[in-house]
């Protein structure tokens with residue numbers, strides 16, 4: 001069986017624009033029962049409102065993945081020589097359309113956003129090593145850049161002689177202008193003493209706290225200010241926010257497909273704009289295709305399981321069972337997460353961490369100050385408590401209080417925010433479970449100092 005047939009529903013086209021084989025005469029919208037069945041491998045005892053961390057993969061896509069794995073094991077040589085590359089090209093073609101890249105050769109499939117960052121940063125590191133960039137040239141990144149990516153910047157760029165500058169972003173944030181102002185300040189700092197800013201690393205959606213960043217505006221500021229290259233870390237983007245890479249205008253753009261695009265772990269795309277600067281990019285794992293361009297290099301990095309990269313057409317079949325496809329899913333998730341966030345904030349007497357238009361399918365919601373979250377360790381331990389005692393899975397962000405901010409309207413200031421996600425499998429009860437768990441803790445006089453004494 002063609003793995004893509006596992007969930008054929010009749011309304012998809014293949015990478016060549018050919019209509020997919022029809023299993024049903026007319027496309028029908030997926031029902032609530034069918035959604036529940038697609039995610040019936042989820043632990044039913046857990047209110048899982050953390051799609052953001054590890055994503056989710058429906059059964060039909062997992063079945064298609066298993067078919068690909070069987071294809072490989074059935075006749076490995078034929079698979080490697082005849083099926084793998086056309087399959088990867090097909091997946092890349094779908095991604096190209098979804099992100100509006102100009103050419104499929106601008107799209108490579110890699111394991112994850114961490115790998116994509118290593119590819120870009122290794123390239124920058126060589127520019128320092130080969131004297132194209134000078135010692136002391138600057139690289140700008142957001143203070144809220146993902147921890148692993150920050151480490152990668154230090155490992156590849158700072159070590160090679162780059163001067164790393166962090167953009168200090170406000171949180172809670174009330175407008176895009178606040179971000180633009182801080183970004184401009186950081187660029188000025190980067191350019192001080194005649195330095196060149198060689199690279200800006202900009203998140204499309206920051207992880208913790210989660211905020212949608214105006215990447216298009218920041219990229220165009222980079223162009224005005226003479227920044228050499230822009231890399232957008234959009235690990236959370238595909239299936240979550242609109243992506244038009246030509247409109248955004250960055251040199252490099254990566255997103256995981258396993259977070260918000262229903263792919264099995266792990267697969268990400270790395271877009272590299274066709275220009276001389278990007279032509280020297282290489283996969284850090286060097287294999288037979290070295291020198292033949294990043295998409296081919298990435299498509300053969302030794303013997304391994306490529307099935308997660310091959311199921312993109314099956315993911316398309318899955319999302320096209322929903323009204324409006326992935327766009328419809330994205331829009332409804334956003335509306336729902338804002339609605340649920342407002343219910344929680346109202347119940348707890350707190351607020352959202354950003355205006356709704358700076359939320360995606362995730363929202364930050366202030367926790368009652370009386371919980372006494374006073375460190376990242378508290379936040380982590382409270383998260384474990386919610387998991388272990390209330391069966392709620394949600395990440396918690398610790399926000400250091402600003403100077404003098406101890407009391408707010410007679411209540412303790414908000415020092416912790418939950419990051420709630422909404423995905424197609426979520427129901428209102430998941431959020432009410434969280435609301436009630438927090439209410440119980442507050443009612444019982446719980447304070448994080450009690451966790452430390454445990």
Ligand SMILES: Cc1ncc(COP(=O)(O)O)c(C=O)c1O
Nearest residue numbers: 112113114115146207233235256
């Ligand atoms: C902004 C951001 N960048 C990079 C990553 C790394 O993704 P992965 O672990 O799939 O490589 C994440 C993961 O959550 C992220 O949120």
